[in-house]
Amino acid sequence: MNGAANPAAPVLFVLFGAAGDLSRRLIVPALFNLHLDGRLPAGFRLLGIDRRELGDGALAEDYRDAVTRHSRRGAPEPGAWEAFAAGISYRRADVNSGETYANLAAMVRARPPGGGPEPVVVFYLAVPPTLIEPIVNGLGEAGLTRDADHARVVAEKPLGRDLDSFRAINSALGRHFIEQQTYRIDHFLGKETVQNILALRFANPIFEPIWDRRYVDHVAITVAESLGVEHRGAYYERAGALRDMVQNHLLQLLCLVAMEPPVAYDAEDIRNKKMDVLRALRPITRAGVHEVAARGQYGPGWLRGVRLPGYRGEPAVDLRSNTETFAALKLQVDNWRWQEVPFYLRTGKRLMDQVSEISIRFRDVPHRAFPDAVGLNAQPARLVIRIQPDEGIDLKFMAKEPGSPLRLRPVDMRFSYREAFAQASPNAYETLLRDVLLGDATLFMRADQVEAAWRLLMPVLEVWEETPAADFPNYAAGSWGPESAQVLMARDGRSWLSPTLSAGSRRQPDQTREMTRDEPDPAPTPPAGDGDTV
Structure with missing residues (x-):
């Protein structure tokens, strides 16, 4: 598809909000697991951007602690972590300053000694919705968004708090990125x-014939x-x-359950079928x-x-x-x-x-x-x-x-x-970040x-x-x-x-009781002997 690049092409992953909770808990642990699985392209680099005073080493050490606490694999092996951390750098920056984006453009356009292929640049906006517009405006004014084959932007929810605020955010994204460059992430997907809902429905002839109002x-x-x-x-x-x-x-879950069979497992076809469901929902x-x-x-x-x-x-x-x-x-x-x-x-x-x-x-x-x-x-x-x-x-x-x-x-x-x-x-973030890198x-x-x-x-x-x-x-x-x-x-x-x-x-630590049979929703009970009532 347009915007898909060779997975082996180098990637510069520019992470706005690099010192935030989302980056530490979900994004970086997922990237490190992709590294362990050999699913990051050669030449992968992570450039963190935030307003905190941090050096490259401090950010990498902070990420190592975050991976230890939040990764499904636990504490990283020293050798594997050092190989990953070697590609981490950090820039303290004000996202409202034009100088930030001029410096970023210089870094993006710089080539390593001996040249090499042009990198795919992923701009990941792990920031509050109010910062999306100034960031994408800065990227656009610096000329960093024009190449649809090599520039992508990832926007985290919440995408606004109502219809008007979403339209404002989407308008800002649309001024500088075309739809094929824009990835609105929902980790549930x-x-x-x-x-597997799609596989269950469309790869098995026993389910689809009874998947309707009859x-x-x-x-x-x-x-x-x-x-x-x-x-x-x-x-x-x-x-x-x-x-x-x-x-x-x-x-989104409703759309996957209710959508019609796609002609092919293709991004636009599947998204069109989901959109058909949203159009059919009774107002x-x-x-x-x-x-x-x-x-x-x-x-x-x-x-x-x-x-x-x-x-x-x-x-x-x-x-x-x-x-x-x-x-x-x-x-x-x-x-x-x-x-x-x-x-x-x-x-x-x-x-x-x-x-x-x-x-x-x-x-x-x-x-x-x-x-x-x-x-x-x-x-x-x-x-x-x-x-x-x-x-x-x-x-x-x-x-x-x-x-x-x-x-x-x-x-x-x-x-x-x-x-x-x-x-x-x-x-889920491993799956979605891999798809971003592949342009899927x-x-x-x-x-x-x-x-x-x-x-x-x-x-x-x-x-x-x-x-x-x-x-x-x-x-x-x-x-x-x-x-x-x-x-x-x-x-x-x-x-x-x-x-x-x-x-x-x-x-799972949050699960406390076995429920394998259907039963009406029970009411909670306080511990025996305690006089409080609910």
Whole structure:
């Protein structure tokens, strides 16, 4: 595709926000793992740019500590780290100064002794949204963005906080970079299980024939976090669950589930099919927000035997905050495949477990030959795509228990990445950064996709901001969210079921209990003997 370069070409990776938390926790550990796997091109160099006073050696040492703490492989071997760190350099710079970009242009255009091929330059913007426009303007004015084959820009979310602010950011990017140079990153799309949705659907003839309104009753997508806002209170006050998770992660998952088969595994074809889904989503009216959306904010509660504060008790959070830490939506895809099949989305913080999954619930059998007493109607047949913590796919169906009398119960057919392939899946950032280096935009969001997502959610955002919630906080930390989310599905005669956690999930510190059968969402309980109630 245009913009793809020879993977062996040297790369200059210019990291704006090099001393920030995102660079230290995710970007540099991912780059180092690519180095260990031999997947970085020869001549790879990392140029860090930030406003802190640091030298090359200080930044490299800071990164080594970050890799030790955050990489899936742990502490680096000295020899491997020294080879990687040899390509790290640092420049203290003011992103609002033209001198910064003039100096950067001189570095980019300089050639090593003996010449060599022109490098691909990746400008990674690990910075707040307010800094994107001055940075891309500076790059453009210095002539660093014109070569579409050798210049790429990576923009991190949040891409604005509403439709207008996204358009302003996108306009700044579009003035200096064409779409083929622009990579809007969503780390959820780099997860192995998310990518495997396409393989599951389009490489297996047994699933696609039943992947439509004739056989599917509804789809439920859950992205639950057991953590609170931690040290991100100031950021979260401006964002909230709808902006932070639904606008990007959950809507992208919906697109992968609902899209039509692509003609080929090609970036533009796949992104076109996803855009078709976003166009088909039934618009949300301001008057109808209360019927299709639910919000919540966590209060004090118990999780794993620990008493936790409510959101309003977290650092940097307004004591009367109206920010939602939980959001749920009911969406409809108005096309032939999915007409009248609801898609339910929910996400929240301080929920009972850290788990993300997509549940495709199938319709009931058309004729119930078995009596109710044998248990046929106890659980729905469903296909569960587990994104985290234990990546895999479960098919849940009914089977007869051994012996007599006749009794049916739900059982699982289970695929686990960890067990099937006996190797660790790469971190999502490893996958996405490798694709940036290769010029493959398949897993990245296109501008029209992001704009369509903002346009869909704007009525909800506007109504929620104009009408403060009267019941916040309305769910306890350690529960599965507010009652209003249950009502959202109960209106349709449906209910949320607890996410599927396997024994393999126990390796994750946030997982505390086995849940292998469908059951209604349970309420949290305080430790025995403690007089507090939730």
